[in-house]
Amino acid sequence: MQYSSQAVAKPYFIAAIGLFAGQILFGLILGLQYVLGDFLFPEIPFNVARMVHTNLLIVWLLFGFMGAAYYLVPEESERELESPMLALAMFWIFLVAGALTVLGYLLVPYAGLAQLTGNDLLPTMGREFLEQPTITKLGIVVVALSFLYNIGMTILKGRKTVVTLVLLIGLTGLAVFFLFSFYNPDNLVLDKFFWWWVVHLWVEGVWELILGSILAFVLIKTTGVDREVIEKWLYIIIAMTLITGIVGTGHHYYWIGTPEYWQWWGSVFSAMEPIPFFMMTVFAFNMVNKRRREHPNKAAVLWALGTATMAFLGAGVWGFLHTLSPVNYYTHGSQITAAHGHMAFYGAYVMIVLTIISYAMPMLRGRTAANSNKSQVLEMWSFWLMTIAIVFITLFLTAAGILQVYLQRMGENPLPFMVVQDKVALFYWLREIAGLVFLIGLLTYIASFFVGNDEPEAKESA
Amino acid sequence: MSQAFTKAMARNIFYGGTVFFFLLFLALSLDTVSVLPERDNRANLTEAVVQGKKLWENNNCIGCHTLLGEGAYFAPELGNAFTRLGGKDGIMAFIKSRPVDGIPGRRSMPQFNFTDEQLNALAEFLKYSSEINSANWPPNVQG
Amino acid sequence: MEQIQRKRWIRPCTLVYLVMIALTLITWWIGSTAKGGLELSLMVLLFALVKGQMVGDWFMGLHFVQGIWRWPILIWLFVPGTLIATAFVLSYGG
Amino acid sequence: MQKNKYPPGDLAIWIFILAELLVFAAFFSAYAFTRLKNVELFNHYQLTLDRNAALLNTLALITSSYFVVRAVADIREDDSKGCKRWLWAAIAMGAFFVLIKGGEYAHHFGAGVTLSSNAFYMFYLSLTFFHFMHVILGMVILAAVALKAGRGGYSADEHTGVETGASYWHMVDLVWLILFPLVYVMR
Numbered sequence: 001m002q003y004s005s006q007a008v009a010k011p012y013f014i015a016a017i018g019l020f021a022g023q024i025l026f027g028l029i030l031g032l033q034y035v036l037g038d039f040l041f042p043e044i045p046f047n048v049a050r051m052v053h054t055n056l057l058i059v060w061l062l063f064g065f066m067g068a069a070y071y072l073v074p075e076e077s078e079r080e081l082e083s084p085m086l087a088l089a090m091f092w093i094f095l096v097a098g099a100l101t102v103l104g105y106l107l108v109p110y111a112g113l114a115q116l117t118g119n120d121l122l123p124t125m126g127r128e129f130l131e132q133p134t135i136t137k138l139g140i141v142v143v144a145l146s147f148l149y150n151i152g153m154t155i156l157k158g159r160k161t162v163v164t165l166v167l168l169i170g171l172t173g174l175a176v177f178f179l180f181s182f183y184n185p186d187n188l189v190l191d192k193f194f195w196w197w198v199v200h201l202w203v204e205g206v207w208e209l210i211l212g213s214i215l216a217f218v219l220i221k222t223t224g225v226d227r228e229v230i231e232k233w234l235y236i237i238i239a240m241t242l243i244t245g246i247v248g249t250g251h252h253y254y255w256i257g258t259p260e261y262w263q264w265w266g267s268v269f270s271a272m273e274p275i276p277f278f279m280m281t282v283f284a285f286n287m288v289n290k291r292r293r294e295h296p297n298k299a300a301v302l303w304a305l306g307t308a309t310m311a312f313l314g315a316g317v318w319g320f321l322h323t324l325s326p327v328n329y330y331t332h333g334s335q336i337t338a339a340h341g342h343m344a345f346y347g348a349y350v351m352i353v354l355t356i357i358s359y360a361m362p363m364l365r366g367r368t369a370a371n372s373n374k375s376q377v378l379e380m381w382s383f384w385l386m387t388i389a390i391v392f393i394t395l396f397l398t399a400a401g402i403l404q405v406y407l408q409r410m411g412e413n414p415l416p417f418m419v420v421q422d423k424v425a426l427f428y429w430l431r432e433i434a435g436l437v438f439l440i441g442l443l444t445y446i447a448s449f450f451v452g453n454d455e456p457e458a459k460e461s462a
Numbered sequence: 463m464s465q466a467f468t469k470a471m472a473r474n475i476f477y478g479g480t481v482f483f484f485l486l487f488l489a490l491s492l493d494t495v496s497v498l499p500e501r502d503n504r505a506n507l508t509e510a511v512v513q514g515k516k517l518w519e520n521n522n523c524i525g526c527h528t529l530l531g532e533g534a535y536f537a538p539e540l541g542n543a544f545t546r547l548g549g550k551d552g553i554m555a556f557i558k559s560r561p562v563d564g565i566p567g568r569r570s571m572p573q574f575n576f577t578d579e580q581l582n583a584l585a586e587f588l589k590y591s592s593e594i595n596s597a598n599w600p601p602n603v604q605g
Numbered sequence: 606m607e608q609i610q611r612k613r614w615i616r617p618c619t620l621v622y623l624v625m626i627a628l629t630l631i632t633w634w635i636g637s638t639a640k641g642g643l644e645l646s647l648m649v650l651l652f653a654l655v656k657g658q659m660v661g662d663w664f665m666g667l668h669f670v671q672g673i674w675r676w677p678i679l680i681w682l683f684v685p686g687t688l689i690a691t692a693f694v695l696s697y698g699g
Numbered sequence: 700m701q702k703n704k705y706p707p708g709d710l711a712i713w714i715f716i717l718a719e720l721l722v723f724a725a726f727f728s729a730y731a732f733t734r735l736k737n738v739e740l741f742n743h744y745q746l747t748l749d750r751n752a753a754l755l756n757t758l759a760l761i762t763s764s765y766f767v768v769r770a771v772a773d774i775r776e777d778d779s780k781g782c783k784r785w786l787w788a789a790i791a792m793g794a795f796f797v798l799i800k801g802g803e804y805a806h807h808f809g810a811g812v813t814l815s816s817n818a819f820y821m822f823y824l825s826l827t828f829f830h831f832m833h834v835i836l837g838m839v840i841l842a843a844v845a846l847k848a849g850r851g852g853y854s855a856d857e858h859t860g861v862e863t864g865a866s867y868w869h870m871v872d873l874v875w876l877i878l879f880p881l882v883y884v885m886r
Contacts, residue, residue, distance in 0.1 A: 034536070037569030042562070045572050046536050047525020111574075114520040126519025128533055162469070184519075186512045188591060189502035192532065193494065228469060235472035236711055243479045243718060246487045255599035256530045257502045258494055261814045261821045263597070265490060268725045272718065330601060333531030333539060414604045417538035418569070467710035471863060475715050482836055486829070497815050618772070622765040629761065629879075633754040636884035639746060646885040653880045656761075657873050664768050665869045666862075671702040677717055678873070685724040689881060692731035696738050 001363040003074040005081035010364045011091050012067030013357045017446065019060035019098070020350075024435075024442055026053040031432040035425055044106065051105050051131045057345065058129065059098045064353030065174075065210055069151050069167060071360045072217045077158025082150050090146050097139045101132055123184055127195055130181045137181055144175040162231035163213050163220070166238060170209030177201045189257035196252045203349075204245040204273065204315075211311070211352045212238045212280070218304050218359050219284065224292035233283045240276035248273050251323045255332055263325035270323040274316030284308035296458040297362065297370035299379040303355035306387060310347025318343050318394065330409050335401030335424075343394040346386075354445075361449070367457050374452030378444060385441030392434035400427035501595040514587025517580055526571070528605075530596055536569065539605030544592035546603050550585035557581060621663045628652045643697040650690060657682045707771070708863035716870045719833070723874050726829070727881060730822045737818050742886050744819040752803050753883045756796050757875065760834075763792030764872035767841070767865045770848075777855035779848050786845035786861075789868065793838040800831055823882055830874055837871040840864045 001007070029049045033039045040049070074081050081087060104113045110126070117133035119125045124134045132140070148171060155164045180197040216234040220227055250266025253259075284305055295301060318340040322331040331337065358379065362371045370376065408420045415423075498504075518524075523540070524533040530541040538546075547553050557574065558581060564570040576584070632649050661678035662668040706713055734741040770785035812820050844864035847853065853861050 033569070036567065038564045038567055041564040041570065042572055045526075046569070047522045047534065050525050050534055050536070051522065110522040110525075111520045119520065120516075123516060123519065126522050126524065128524045131522060131525070162473075186507055186515060187498075187502055187504055188515065188529075189498055189594060190495075192530065193491075193498075232467065232469035232472045232711075235469065235476045236467070236714060239472065239476035239479045239715070240718060242476070243483050243715075246480070246483045247490070249487065250490070253494070255596045256532065257498070257594040257596055259497050259501065259815045260597050261825060262490075262494075264726070264729060264821070264825065268722055268729070271725070272721060275718065329599060332599065333528040333533070333535065335535055338535055408604050409601045414602045416604050421569075466705055467714075468859075471709035471711040475711050478836070478840075479715065482832065486832060489828075493814055497813060500815075616772075618765065618768045622761065622768075625761050625876075626758065629754065629757045632880050632884055633750060633757075636750045636753075636880075639886075641742065641886035649880045649884050653877050656876045660764065660869055660873045660876065664764050664872070665866055666707045666771075669703055670706050672704050674704070674706045674713070677713075677720075681717075681720045681724060682877075685727045685877070688728040689731040689885075692728075692735045693885065696735045 003080050005084040005087075006071050006074050006360075007364060008081065008084050008087040008091070009067040009071035009360060011088070012063050012070060013361060013364070015091070015095055016060045016063040016067060016353060016357070019056050019063065021442060021446070022102075023053055023056035023060060024439055026050075026056065028432070028435050028439060031428065031435045034421075034428040035432065048105055048110065051110075052102055054129055055105070055131060056102065059094075061349050061353060063094070064349075064357070065171070065214075066147055068210075068214050068353065068356040068360075069147070069171065071356065071364070072214070073151050073154050073164055073167070074158075076161045076164045076217070077154050079154065079158040082153040082157070086146055086150050090143050090150075093139070094143045097136055097143075101136045104133065105131075122182065124182055127184065127191070129199060130195070134182075137178075140178065141175070144171075144178065148172060148175055161227070162234055163217050166209050166216075166234060167213040170206045170213060173206030173209065174202060177206065192256045193253070193258060196249055200249045200252055201246070203344075204248060205242060207349065208241045208245070208276070209238050211307075211348055212241070214352050214356050215280070215284065215304060215307060218300060218355055219287045221359065222293075222295040222297065222301050222304065223287050223290070224295075225287050225290055230287060233279075233287075237276050237279050237283060240279060241273075244269050244272040244275060251325075251328065254325045254328055267324045271320060273323070274312065274320050277312040277316035281308045281312045294461040295369070296460045297359060297376070298458070299371070299376045299383070300355060300359035302380055302383055303351060303358045306383060307347065307351040307355055310343065310351055310387060310390075312347075313391075314340070314343030314345070314347035314394070318398075330405045331401065334404050334409075335397050336405065337401075339394045339397035339401055342397065343390055346390045351387075362457075369460070370458045371448075372452035372455035373458045374455055375448050376452075376458060378448035378451055382441045382445035382448060385444055386438055387441075389434050389438035389441055393431050393438065396427045396431040396434060400424040400431070403427070503590055503593045503595070506590050506593060508586065508590075510583045510586040511590045513580075514583035514585070514590075517576070517584050518587055521574055529591060530594070531599065537571065539600055540588055541591055541594075541596060542600055542603060542605050544585075544589045546605065550582070550589060553585040553588055554581040557584065618663055621659045625656050625659055628656055643693060646693050647690060650686065650693070654682050654686045706866065708866040709859055712863045712867055716867060719870065720874070722829075723826075723877075726822070726826055727877060730826065730881060733818055733822065740817060741819045744817065744823075745883070745886055748823070748883055749803055749806070750883050752799050753879055756799050757879045759792045759796045759799070760872045760875050763789040763796070764869050766792065767868050771858075771861055771865050774848065774853050774858040774861050775855055779851050779853060782853065782858075782861060783845055783848040786841055786848060786864075790838050790841050790845065793834055793841070796834055797831070797838075800827065800834075804828075826878055826882060830871070830878060833871045833874070837868045840867055 026049050029040065029044065030046065030053055033046050033049065070081065070087055108116065113133060114125050117135050119134055122134050124137055125131055151171065152168060155168055177198050180194050183194050185191050212234050216230050219225065220230050247265055248270035250262040251270035253262035253266055285308070288301060288305060322328050322336050322340065362369065403424045404420050407415050407423060408417060526534050526537040528535065528539045531539065543553055547556055557576065560571045560573045562573045632652055635645050635649055658679065665678065667675055667678055766785045766789035770782045770789065773781035773785060814821050814824050841864050844861055847860060
């Protein structure tokens with residue numbers, strides 16, 4: 001750690017991991033509710049648990065992104081953070097606001113929460129992933145703006161690198177597109193149309209810039225490959241991301257009342273969305289093969305390669321599976337969508353945050369470059385456990401989805417939704433078992449922070 | 463030609479390509495918004511429908527159901543509930559009849575204790591939703 | 606370099622240009638009769654692919670490239686060209 | 700004759716060119732197979748297009764592409780002035796294309812044609828408008844190159860920028876060479 005203000009990243013990372021654990025816990029509850037329908041009913045109905053599961057995911061990823069920015073921006077800009085105090089203050093505000101929101105979800109019926117927070121004044125609640133009370137949304141805007149100010153000033157006053165520039169563009173885009181969450185017209189089609197300007201342009205747009213820039217930073221640091229090489233790859237990858245991804249939004253506009261030409265535009269462009277992910281995989285492995293040093297933090301390199309691979313599989317391959325409109329006609333809103341969502345989010349965003357945590361945390365905790373071998377071995381175990389678990393979760397959900405589509409939407413005698421759900425229950429059980437393995441992986445991951453701390457640091461081998 | 467591609471050109475393609483395709487997306491979006499009146503059933507956006515949408519949101523129905531395929535996959539699609547449940551009466555009767563403590567061992571919709579006016583609004587909202595031109599989706603009545 | 610210094614009666618690119626103009630005029634003439642028909646359509650498509658090949662080889666300069674970059678334009682012409690031809694053959698009842 | 704390993708220009712533009720060509724290839728094939736299902740409709744509405752305008756546009760783009768070839772040839776002989784002149788001539792032909800195409804659009808929009816009118820017009824407008832935007836982008840690129848050439852920014856030794864812009868412009872031409880017969884003539 002070269003700059004003392006990088007230390008503000010530490011609470012962000014710790015909070016991220018804590019919320020991650022909460023997300024997984026609620027994931028397991030949801031998985032169980034899929035097979036034992038009355039589990040925790042009516043205390044925690046499915047919709048509440050799901051809201052907690054998805055919102056925790058978003059919030060902890062945001063914590064991770066912010067922590068990543070606070071860690072890498074001073075180092076890249078070669079100066080201290082504009083205001084570490086502001087960063088810490090925003091940490092607590094965001095954490096408390098997030099905690100209050102989740103408590104609100106769990107303790108108050110959702111309609112009551114809507115009333116309590118004055119949703120009628122500016123109704124924005126009750127839309128998927130944007131369930132937060134309007135006041136929380138406003139809080140997110142405030143936190144995002146202070147964060148952008150802090151990061152932006154540091155970047156603009158210091159050395160400007162491609163990594164920080166791309167990160168800044170990504171984070172700015174994140175803040176700008178979030179503003180569409182305040183637009184909630186009565187017209188359902190318009191509502192849905194612009195809802196995707198938040199959701200799609202986040203996860204298949206600006207978030208990928210953030211992902212790319214963090215990955216580039218870690219690769220520069222761990223491989224010792226010339227910055228010029230990595231930065232030009234970063235540019236060309238994110239260029240392809242936005243070239244395909246922006247119009248690729250059209251793959252959400254097939255069946256929501258929007259004109260039918262989107263079936264062509266969306267299919268053609270989103271079919272190309274795997275290309276940048278494929279380039280990212282090639283790029284990451286190439287850089288690691290061309291490495292000029294053997295960085296002692298092997299776990300971080302593993303996470304980086306894992307991100308590139310799993311993002312391609314989850315976002316690229318599983319996305320492509322159902323992105324063409326004739327296929328999507330049958331798979332839209334089925335378990336196939338859920339399968340894709342799980343692997344894409346894990347592969348792209350969970351793993352990149354764990355990558356930067358894995359790289360930065362040893363330094364933030366006083367090591368010079370890496371944890372002890374013992375700790376790293378445990379961390380790598382957790383990598384494989386979680387990654388293999390998510391692969392199986394995805395495969396089981398895909399199997400459930402294929403059956404669901406076949407039984408419910410194809411053939412002469414389509415069966416009702418609930419009948420089909422009973423028929424595919426076996427796969428939901430298997431998914432829940434894989435989910436337990438994921439939890440074991442996560443516990444192993446958390447344990448890796450507590451073992452081997454008194455042992456010597458792993459050394460650069462070459 | 464020692465260097466196959468340069469950072470400067472990669473940067474130009476990033477900025478140029480992003481602006482270019484964002485403009486294209488804006489153009490298509492503009493066209494979409496201009497032709498939506500023919501597809502989105504806005505003529506039937508009555509007060510009851512607006513109230514129904516608010517109820518739909520304030521009770522987080524999207525947390526279990528899909529509407530035009532978007533939402534959670536725990537409970538049936540509702541974009542065509544109007545057809546599947548046999549009109550407004552069927553919808554209202556179903557929501558009204560949910561047991562307070564659920565159904566042992568099975569998934570159940572919570573009992574929301576809606577008033578008759580609210581039930582009517584929700585049913586109107588689902589009727590309006592079912593009349594949106596969704597390019598023949600879902601493939602059949604089962605959603 | 607030596608090629609350019611040697612005087613020729615016409616530059617290769619100019620020759621290519623004139624051929625492309627000629628093919629375009631024929632295509633337009635076929636179009637203006639509005640007769641259509643499978644043979645004429647396929648001929649027009651062939652003209653287009655030949656013109657595309659000329660652009661790739663002589664305008665873009667891929668004629669002087671060897672290795673994998675020699676092929677993308679050719680493949681690009683061949684694959685959609687084949688698909689379009691197939692669709693037109695099918696539209697005339699196979 | 701010495702052969703090159705890479706095509707002229709910066710390889711990054713070629714990645715971009717290939718991505719764009721992929722999109723057009725998909726749309727071309729989609730056009731042909733959608734036509735297969737709606738032969739009557741496509742044949743009928745194709746006749747509402749202005750083939751004379753399309754001819755002028757094809758000639759304009761081919762000529763423009765040829766001018767760009769001459770511009771590259773000039774800069775390879777260290778003739779910045781010649782390079783600049785050919786480039787502006789190419790841009791002028793591009794502007795001519797935009798003008799003619801704009802006239803066609805005005806005619807169609809005036810007749811109430813939109814993307815949602817029918818399958819033929821959907822493809823006609825999608826393909827040509829997407830290409831139209833490429834012509835404009837290409838003109839912007841060529842103008843940037845021409846301005847730099849005018850300032851003497853390129854030489855016989857270092858003119859990758861000219862080749863890069865040229866390669867992009869040839870791609871714009873290439874796409875139109877397929878688009879013209881496919882949408883305007885083949886029936």
